Amino acid sequence: MGEKDGMTALEKRTLAGLSLIFAIRMFGLFIVLPVISLYARTLPGADPLWLGLALGGYGLSQAIFQVPFGMLSDRFGRKPVIVAGLLIFAGGSVMAATAHSVFGLFVGRLIQGTGAVASVVIALMADLTREEYRTRAMAGIGVSIGLSFAVGMVVGPIVGAAYGVSSLFWLTATLALLGIGIILFVVPSPKGAVHKNEMELSFSQLGYVLKNPALLRIDISVFSLHLFLTAVFVSFPVLLKQYIAPSAMWKVYLPVILGGMFLMVPAMIVAEKRKKLKTAFLIAVAFIVASFAIFLGGYKSETGLIAGLAVFFIGFNLLEPLMPSIMTRFVRTRTRGTSSGVFNMSQFMGAFLGGVLGGGLATVSNTALFSALLAISAVWFLIALGLTDPNLLETFERPVGEGLHDPQPVIRQMGEMSGVVDCRYRESDRILWVKYLRDRTTQEDLERKLSGLLEA
Structure with a gap:
């Protein structure tokens, strides 16, 4: 089908x-x-x-x-x-x-x-x-x-x-x-026995995933975001309780979260259509940084707390779909499960360490908590600046005919070229498919390499 x-x-x-x-x-x-x-x-x-x-x-x-x-x-x-x-x-x-x-x-x-x-x-x-x-x-x-x-x-x-x-x-x-x-x-x-598939974590692919700069930055990002989420909610409800009864806190969370989701949809559409994924990613991280600046300066007031949370969730709701979307663009077919596994483990470890960090710093003071989160988020923004722009990715396809009996050596050597992110052979239509970064290699380079391999 x-x-x-x-x-x-x-x-x-x-x-x-x-x-x-x-x-x-x-x-x-x-x-x-x-x-x-x-x-x-x-x-x-x-x-x-x-x-x-x-x-x-x-x-x-x-x-x-x-x-x-x-x-x-x-x-x-x-x-x-x-x-x-x-x-x-x-x-x-x-x-x-x-x-x-x-x-x-x-x-x-x-x-x-x-x-x-x-x-x-x-x-x-x-x-x-x-x-x-x-x-x-x-x-x-x-x-x-x-x-x-x-x-x-x-x-x-x-x-x-x-x-x-x-x-x-x-x-x-x-x-x-x-x-x-x-x-x-x-x-x-x-039906039948369970077999390993590309959606599962493989230790043999772990080294590649951890060494890939784009994937590493996304893993650091999901770790940081969920560290911040947990750390914020160690203190935020306690601080908000001074002004709003727990039974009425939903009146704060509902507009803040829905507002963030409402802004997220058009932002994602614009980022996709105008090929501004990295720009949207950096803007979202900047919102997280700004939220901690607001928290730090205003956590002693109801307005400061709600404003900080609103700005935080604008960034959070934009980053939640952006990070996996960017990650999937940089993974190799055979490393999908490993990339996803490292991404998920980074998220969960971030949530745990956010609780530890948030609880430990809140023991000192809320000023110490929000100062530390502001500093960490600023470092995260600097790391995010180095993310490879996913809009530099392009694809190259070429029919290879029936003469290619064993595509694996060709896939391996094409995959080792500078700038090549992924390479696979579609047996159904006998096409070699390559995903590459256009600032590091060209269609002509790929064509020459493939022609040389097929003639060898």
């Missing part, structure tokens, strides 16, 4: 089911973000550092268990491992709901993160969809995560104020069980 025929009914069912599972799981993490620091303060043993650990603890276990869960899914199958991960996530939610100390809450959050099935869900999606539709499927999962974040940030304060924050963890546990029903009865099962 060709590109024009669209996704099959099975692929659409797969996308809908797996997007729901992603959304349910991430909603369960996001829903407590705006309220957990307030709730944890009421538990025995609470101090700013423990608040930060409780807030970001899930990120540590998420980062540690991503790879083991992926390896287990190769041996025991995707669905059984996803079910096990969701059960662990539900168990951690129950422990957090029944915690009688901040340490118990921290352990519950660690257990929540231990059910690290994100990479397995992506691998299952790859098993059940054709290659030409995987980008679309990944975009669908990205949309579900964005919506779960927005809904969770608004629903959390409302439900938490009405029924207690522990009710949010009970809701999370219930949704995890719903996710098990979806994986068992909605998502199709792969």
Whole structure:
């Protein structure tokens, strides 16, 4: 079936089911973000550092268990491992709901993160969809995560104020069980044995991913962004409580998040159409830097707090789709899973260290916290300046006929050329496809190299 025929009914069912599972799981993490620091303060043993650990603890276990869960899914199958991960996530939610100390809450959050099935869900999606539709499927999962974040940030304060924050963890546990029903009865099962695919992390490709300057800058960026997100919410709800009751905080979060999302859509469209992705990326990072300058100067007032958060979420909502979009442009086909795995682990480690940093600095003072975040974000902006412009990427295609019996040597040598980002052979139409940076090589250079290899 060709590109024009669209996704099959099975692929659409797969996308809908797996997007729901992603959304349910991430909603369960996001829903407590705006309220957990307030709730944890009421538990025995609470101090700013423990608040930060409780807030970001899930990120540590998420980062540690991503790879083991992926390896287990190769041996025991995707669905059984996803079910096990969701059960662990539900168990951690129950422990957090029944915690009688901040340490118990921290352990519950660690257990929540231990059910690290994100990479397995992506691998299952790859098993059940054709290659030409995987980008679309990944975009669908990205949309579900964005919506779960927005809904969770608004629903959390409302439900938490009405029924207690522990009710949010009970809701999370219930949704995890719903996710098990979806994986068992909605998502199709792969036929035959599970095989490694390009959407999985491979240690053999890790060196390339970590040495690629563009990918490294994006990994640093997602690490930094989620470090900032967690660090901000260690102190922000506590500071805002001086002016607004927790039950009314949704009135702040709703317009701030929706405003950021509203601005994000036209900004992404303009960036894509006018080929200004790097410019949009740098502007978004600049918004993050500016938000910490506002926080630093105005965290002692209601206006300063809300203005800082509004500016932060303009940058955050623009960066969330920009970073994976830029990342996918610089990955090689065979390193998709590894690049995505490092990206996700960077995000989760950022969330954990943001909790540690935010809690530790808040113990000193909020001035120390926002001063440090301002300094770190400024360094991040300087690193981001060196990002290779993704709009320099172009493609080269050439039919190679039936004489090429083994394309691998040609793919390898073309891939080693300066400026070549990716190279693959499409067996269906016998075309060699190359993605390259036009400021480092040309179509003529590629044509000469390929002609020489075919004549050899």
